[in-house]
Amino acid sequence: MKTISTMLSYYLASYTSLSRSQQGCANRTQFWGFFLFNIILTPIWFMLVVVMELAIAQGKEIFGTLATSCYIFIATLNATVRRLHDVNKSGKLLWLTIVPVVGPLVILYFLCKPTVAEDNEYALNVES
Secondary structure, X not given: OHHHHHHHHHHHXXXXXXXXXXXXXXXXXXXXXXXXXXXHHHHHHHHHHHHHHHHHHOOOOOHHHHHHHHHHHXXXXXXXXXXXXXXXXXXXXXXXXXXXXXXXXXXXXXXHOOOOOOOOOOOOOOOO
């Protein structure tokens, strides 16, 4: 149960840290905890937003879903860049996802790598 609450705290921290820049690192546990909760909670959140839009504006407004999509996208982008920093890679590497098939696989490889503690230019105190 402690593991679930820890991962939930990582998830909430990623959403509350959007005002900060994409500096710092996120270790594997933090990133994959965020990712897991994002996969579970995002569909639930979208269903709530759509139901509220249907009830309030009879489906004519799309601002809620658009705002939610942007917010989730930015939080995910922020967490991914911080994870790439943890393995001593630049966030610019995310542009590789444009390359079909190979790009996302390369990014997935870097996201699964262990923390690089020595000579990490993106963080002074990196936890494993």
